Amino acid sequence: AQKITQTQPGMFVQEKEAVTLDCTYDTSDPSYGLFWYKQPSSGEMIFLIYQGSYDQQNATEGRYSLNFQKARKSANLVISASQLGDSAMYFCAMREVSGGSYIPTFGRGTSLIVHP
Amino acid sequence: KAGVTQTPRYLIKTRGQQVTLSCSPISGHRSVSWYQQTPGQGLQFLFEYFSETQRNKGNFPGRFSGRQFSNSRSEMNVSTLELGDSALYLCASSTQTGYDTEAFFGQGTRLTVV
Numbered sequence A: 001a002q003k004i005t006q007t008q009p010g011m012f013v014q015e016k017e018a019v020t021l022d023c024t025y026d027t028s029d030p031s032y033g034l035f036w037y038k039q040p041s042s043g044e045m046i047f048l049i050y051q052g053s054y055d056q057q058n059a060t061e062g063r064y065s066l067n068f069q070k071a072r073k074s075a076n077l078v079i080s081a082s083q084l085g086d087s088a089m090y091f092c093a094m095r096e097v098s099g100g101s102y103i104p105t106f107g108r109g110t111s112l113i114v115h116p
Numbered sequence B: 001k002a003g004v005t006q007t008p009r010y011l012i013k014t015r016g017q018q019v020t021l022s023c024s025p026i027s028g029h030r031s032v033s034w035y036q037q038t039p040g041q042g043l044q045f046l047f048e049y050f051s052e053t054q055r056n057k058g059n060f061p062g063r064f065s066g067r068q069f070s071n072s073r074s075e076m077n078v079s080t081l082e083l084g085d086s087a088l089y090l091c092a093s094s095t096q097t098g099y100d101t102e103a104f105f106g107q108g109t110r111l112t113v114v
Helices: none
Strands: A010-014 A019-021 A032-039 A046-052 A064-069 A074-079 A088-098 A101-106 A110-115 B005-007 B010-013 B019-024 B031-038 B042-050 B053-057 B064-068 B074-078 B087-094 B109-113
Touching: A010 A019, A019 A110, A032 A064, A032 A074, A046 A064, A046 A074, A074 A088, A101 B042, A101 B053, B005 B087, B010 B019, B019 B087, B019 B109, B031 B074, B042 B064, B074 B087
Parallel strands: A010 A110, B010 B109
Antiparallel strands: A019 A074, A032 A046, A032 A088, A064 A074, A088 A101, A088 A110, B005 B019, B019 B074, B031 B042, B031 B087, B042 B053, B064 B074, B087 B109
16 A cells, blocks of 8 residues: 555646645554655755644745644645746655654655746 | 765666665765655665664665765665666765654766666
8 A cells, every 4th residue: 555645646836826735644653754855857856844743733834834634644735826946746755663664655746837 | 065965967887787876965964865766666765874874774675785984975786787777866864864854865866777
């Protein structure tokens, strides 16, 4: 079974509008971390935002916020006021304790295209 | 502060050869992780080193190995290359290992096996 599911292979958004990228996860571990990364065509993975399983509030970093719904095992990324430079692949990732090891798993990604 | 540096950026090798990729982490970071990214399998975790010790290992064959030096620089080796090893290999560094530790990635090494 997939541990991280990103159901949107591609998303389109108009510049200056907000967009939500979906991510659901599967774990039985009470301690885990959720991450979002951006990968432009250059290949480098850029860290965007982190949410811990025990965090009470949703994480925010500038224009990025994470809509964390623990009971639904959902960690959606919200990008406000989209910019042309936001066009990239976006990956949701989880790091959990698995037999004492912190094995990270990534979703298949969502391709975001921002239109002018 | 310099970011994560991976060398070389591009590499073409022949099936059956071996290859060594290098990763220099951010100064002060002691954990280095390696990932393989392909269109078919997505991004998969290879292994993680912390203070010269392998801490975590993904589900890859023994042809994939790595090591970390005392200055935290890491190398990844793939022996007996197969066509399916063609991929973008990403390295990430972090201050420590743990489920709540963010990782910073390099630009990757794109390996093509012909």
